[in-house]
Amino acid sequence: MYLTPVQTLLIILAVAAGAQLTRWLPFLLFSGNRRPPAAVTYLGKALPPAVMGLLVVYCLRNVSLTGSSHGIPEALAIAAVAVLHRWRGNVLLSIAGGTAVYMLLVQLVFA
Amino acid sequence: MSLLPEPEAGQASGCPAGGVRDCRPARESPLPAGTFMRRGDIMTEKVRAAARSAALRAAFPATIPVLTGFACLGIAYGILMDSKGYGPQWSILMSAVGFCGSMQYVAITLLTAAFDPLQAFFLSFMVNARHLFYGLSMLEEYRGAGKLRPFLVYVLCDETFSIVSTEEPPEGVDPTAFRFWVSLLDYLYWVGATALGGLLGGFITFNTAGMDFALTALFVVLFLEQWKKPENRPAGVIGIGATVVSLLVFGPDRLVIPAMVLIAVILLGGRNRLCT
Numbered sequence: 001m002y003l004t005p006v007q008t009l010l011i012i013l014a015v016a017a018g019a020q021l022t023r024w025l026p027f028l029l030f031s032g033n034r035r036p037p038a039a040v041t042y043l044g045k046a047l048p049p050a051v052m053g054l055l056v057v058y059c060l061r062n063v064s065l066t067g068s069s070h071g072i073p074e075a076l077a078i079a080a081v082a083v084l085h086r087w088r089g090n091v092l093l094s095i096a097g098g099t100a101v102y103m104l105l106v107q108l109v110f111a
Numbered sequence: 112m113s114l115l116p117e118p119e120a121g122q123a124s125g126c127p128a129g130g131v132r133d134c135r136p137a138r139e140s141p142l143p144a145g146t147f148m149r150r151g152d153i154m155t156e157k158v159r160a161a162a163r164s165a166a167l168r169a170a171f172p173a174t175i176p177v178l179t180g181f182a183c184l185g186i187a188y189g190i191l192m193d194s195k196g197y198g199p200q201w202s203i204l205m206s207a208v209g210f211c212g213s214m215q216y217v218a219i220t221l222l223t224a225a226f227d228p229l230q231a232f233f234l235s236f237m238v239n240a241r242h243l244f245y246g247l248s249m250l251e252e253y254r255g256a257g258k259l260r261p262f263l264v265y266v267l268c269d270e271t272f273s274i275v276s277t278e279e280p281p282e283g284v285d286p287t288a289f290r291f292w293v294s295l296l297d298y299l300y301w302v303g304a305t306a307l308g309g310l311l312g313g314f315i316t317f318n319t320a321g322m323d324f325a326l327t328a329l330f331v332v333l334f335l336e337q338w339k340k341p342e343n344r345p346a347g348v349i350g351i352g353a354t355v356v357s358l359l360v361f362g363p364d365r366l367v368i369p370a371m372v373l374i375a376v377i378l379l380g381g382r383n384r385l386c387t
Binding site: 001002003007008009010011012013014015016017018019020021022023024025026027030036039040042043044045046047048049050051052053054055056057058059060061062073074077078081082085091092094095096098099102103105106107 | 172173175176179195196197201204205208209210211214215218221222223224226228229231232233234235236237238239240241242243244245246247248249250251253260264265267269272273276277278318320321322324325326327328329330331332333334335336337338343344346347348349350351352353354355358363366367370371374375378379382
């Protein structure tokens with residue numbers, strides 16, 4: 001431990017406060033009977049697909065195309081997820097299959 | 112009106128270290144012992160219990176990918192904290208109270224540097240800023256959640272949002288109850304995995320390399336689910352394109368905020384053409 005228990009507790013509370021503010025702000029701004037403006041309602045509908053795109057890229061942010069594996073395990077595993085999902089349309093199967101392909105690739109082929 | 116037991120707002124934050132079990136809402140009848148119950152009350156109680164278990168049965172399979180991903184990342188987090196001298200009581204407290212995945216990893220650097228809570232607060236706000244989008248998307252859905260709302264908002268993380276915003280509960284299942292169980296299960300997975308990592312991290316010998324890809328796969332699948340609706344496709348392409356541009360310009364460590372700004376600007380700018 002680098003900090004004292006009290007300091008550690010304060011850092012935890014500060015991190016929690018920062019995270020909670022991001023979760024509560026939209027609800028505090030548009031609470032009660034104050035209807036959000038049309039632009040906000042529109043964003044609320046358009047954001048989920050955009051955010052899924054953001055999260056996919058975010059997960060892959062540290063993949064280096066010039067690194068030793070050239071991002072091949074990630075590309076193959078995502079292709080496996082897409083093919084499985086197209087084929088069976090089973091969320092769990094697609095995720096388990098893609099993860100298994102990725103684990104095999106990074107542990108055995110690109111180790 | 113919700114059919115579920117209501118977790119108090121303070122329950123998550125008041126969770127004692129090491130007591131994951133204590134975070135669960137009470138399953139007992141809300142009535143004190145000995146309260147006189149009419150026949151009608153008993154019937155309602157049965158109906159409520161049935162609705163509760165139906166929602167849980169629908170929610171659990173949806174959260175299994177999160178269980179896999181959180182098991183890896185949560186255990187890894189507990190181990191990492193332990194290796195820096197912060198035992199399970201601290202990692203569990205951070206997971207239970209902070210509950211903000213990637214920021215908790217960032218916070219390890221804050222815990223091993225000079226004490227600066229203000230920096231921790233601002234950094235946490237920036238790293239978690241994407242949650243602003245989640246709140247905007249769930250405004251309507253969570254408005255009607257009643258007493259469950261504080262808990263649902265408190266634990267609205269990437270994974271929970273992906274599920275509750277993409278997957279519809281089956282016919283006959285109360286959507287709020289479904290969202291509640293998804294939220295609670297994901298929360299318990301994270302805190303439980305942290306506890307496991309902190310307590311027995313040193314004993315794990317199974318090669319888990321690559322297992323955290325489950326979360327990437329989850330987001331890919333949910334992206335594909337969104338893609339099924341043609342009206343979602345432009346926004347999906349904008350999300351990927353804007354984030355890739357932001358990654359190339361700002362690098363992997365600070366891409367989220369520019370990507371969010373870019374996404375919001377393009378979506379609002381193209382509103383008339385994209386309008387769904």
